[in-house]
Amino acid sequence: MKIGVLALQGAVREHLRLLEMAGADAVPVKRSDQLADLDGLVIPGGESTTISKLMHKYDLVEPVKRMAEAGKPMFGTCAGLILLAKRIEGTDTHHLGLMDIAVERNAFGRQRESFEADLSIRGVADDFRAVFIRAPYITQVGDGVEVLSEIDGKIVAARQGHLLGAAFHPELTDDVRVHAYFVDMVKESLQVPTV
């Protein structure tokens, strides 16, 4: 099983490390011709506007959308979550627009630029120490979206079928459980249905 990490900007190496720890082959991805080989893709944290600009520059927007539409699992963390969202509060644009959620950028306010919190994440862990850095949160979810975690009533992790998003940075810890959950999603997507 081979999982790519979009390697235009942001926390790439850290995701590669955790994916390997979770038992996947992980490769950095910079060009669209690399996508065909992949069973799943991680879109890392960083700066969503910068990653989006680079995705346009390197003609990755449509190929990544097609990959998701073909049912390949994707996991966006922090800026990556913003890239996946269909709606970004305060704007009338989106980036990939794949996941039926609205997000608010830098949503925890200046006084909480970065912080850690213990999260309960449905299907993943009851005690996940999560690192938040200028994090967004999810303000709205569509019908097909399962809320996986909340902090102070704010949604910080969600799943819609083969799409997973987290407002925090699971790659900045040694706790492999969120990545293992994504690796399981990829495994499931590869299973040929037996009729």
Ligand SMILES: NC(=O)CC[C@H](N)C(=O)O
């Ligand atoms: N750590 C992060 O990925 C921060 C995301 C950043 N605030 C953005 O809006 O893109």
